[in-house]
Amino acid sequence: MKAVLIIGGAVSGSTAAQKLTAEGVRCVIIDQNHMPYGKIEDGLPRWHDKQRTKEYLKIDDIMSHELVDFVPLTRLGKDLHFKDIYEIDWSCIYFANGAWKDRSFPFTEIENFSNFYYQNPFVYWFNHYHESSYKGISVDVKDNALVVGGGLASIDVCKIIQLELVKQKVESKIEGFDIVTMEHKGISKYLEMHDIDYDSLDINGATLVYRRDVENMPLTTIPDNSDSDMVAKRKLARRKVLKNTQDKFLFRVAECTQPTGLHIVDDNLEGLKIIKNEIVDGRPVAIEGSEDIL
Numbered sequence: 001m002k003a004v005l006i007i008g009g010a011v012s013g014s015t016a017a018q019k020l021t022a023e024g025v026r027c028v029i030i031d032q033n034h035m036p037y038g039k040i041e042d043g044l045p046r047w048h049d050k051q052r053t054k055e056y057l058k059i060d061d062i063m064s065h066e067l068v069d070f071v072p073l074t075r076l077g078k079d080l081h082f083k084d085i086y087e088i089d090w091s092c093i094y095f096a097n098g099a100w101k102d103r104s105f106p107f108t109e110i111e112n113f114s115n116f117y118y119q120n121p122f123v124y125w126f127n128h129y130h131e132s133s134y135k136g137i138s139v140d141v142k143d144n145a146l147v148v149g150g151g152l153a154s155i156d157v158c159k160i161i162q163l164e165l166v167k168q169k170v171e172s173k174i175e176g177f178d179i180v181t182m183e184h185k186g187i188s189k190y191l192e193m194h195d196i197d198y199d200s201l202d203i204n205g206a207t208l209v210y211r212r213d214v215e216n217m218p219l220t221t222i223p224d225n226s227d228s229d230m231v232a233k234r235k236l237a238r239r240k241v242l243k244n245t246q247d248k249f250l251f252r253v254a255e256c257t258q259p260t261g262l263h264i265v266d267d268n269l270e271g272l273k274i275i276k277n278e279i280v281d282g283r284p285v286a287i288e289g290s291e292d293i294l
Helices: 010-021 049-063 082-086 108-112 119-128 152-170 179-185 187-193 228-249
Strands: 003-007 026-030 068-071 092-095 146-148 207-209 252-254 257-265 268-280 283-286
Touching: 003 010, 010 026, 010 049, 049 068, 119 152, 146 152, 146 268, 152 179, 152 187, 152 207, 152 228, 179 187, 187 228, 228 252
Parallel strands: 003 026, 003 092, 026 068, 146 207, 207 252
Antiparallel strands: 257 268, 268 283
């Protein structure tokens, strides 16, 4: 019988196991954690409770398959060495780990500044900072933040910033303030419930910086075999999805905007140097003379 070693559970590893077991292939899955949930467990902001539970059940079902052996609390390179796995005659070794490592920012010197954060530790902070046992990084959420990227994860970061900015202004004014409830209802509606006008809070808000246009932001999938009408509808849906989210959480979007460097004043990171793009044949092309600073 064919046997595949899958290093890392969660979405990638469990999906691979599901496809392989459907073909009668035995899978051994090792994961460094007690349960193979990966970023589902802490990469999603804490308001995604229903989605998280749904994904847990899906992975649990795959792990319970008779052709799957799950080995928890096993870290490659520490508990299990490469030479040990290579000495076994696996049909294939599948690496399904690494989702916790953020893609490096194009200008790595930005990592020297205390007001720069990568997504993974930022979301982890949001999920746990309210717990008495939390000992992770400390995040100082400030107004006029820039979020560089596109897609649902970047939007979640914008939402966290907006929710935290509002929290700073109103937590002491609302009895039983709950940031997760505010996310479910949307900022404006939650504030209206407590007779507070968002505009009175004097918040400028976060800006999502994306190098392409919104139609090319991966908010909805477009199947490879889609005809032109379907592509047009899906792209229009992407703009609608983003607009609805902006209406609920009141952040801005700078589309077709690409960072070209850091804007540093008196040794402080104050913003980004940017250039505007136009989309040509589906690719972003810099517009000459459009340099600016955010």
